[in-house]
Amino acid sequence: EDSTKKVKVLSGGERTRLAILKLLLEPVNLLILDEPTNHLDLKTKDVLKQALMDFDGTLIVVSHDRDFLDGLVSKVYEFGHGKVREHLCGIYEFLESKKMESLQELEKGSEK
Secondary structure, eight states, rough: OOOGGGGGGSHHHHHHHHHHHHHHHOOOOOOEEEEETTTOHHHHHHHHHHHHHHOOOOEEEEEEOOHHHHHTTSEEEEEEETEEEESSSOOHHHHHHHHHHHHHHHHHHHHH
């Protein structure tokens, strides 16, 4: 009975599952990894990072492991305040830019 539903009546979760299913049916090179380094030792992290660097496709990684992301990512997406911002840089360049923004905000506050 659910297979005959129109997309417009699907819940948010159902739409998400449908979108993932559609992606899986297409012949694309896409990896989505959520915290892939949790519970890995240093050597295994290095092996995984090298394998991902050699991967010929699109890679979406959600991770708090800065060292793992360093040299692996060329774009950082920042989610916050109801917006998504794209940064065309590596993780440490992104963090440095955020630090500079914070310093500029502090300077503006001290000028008042």
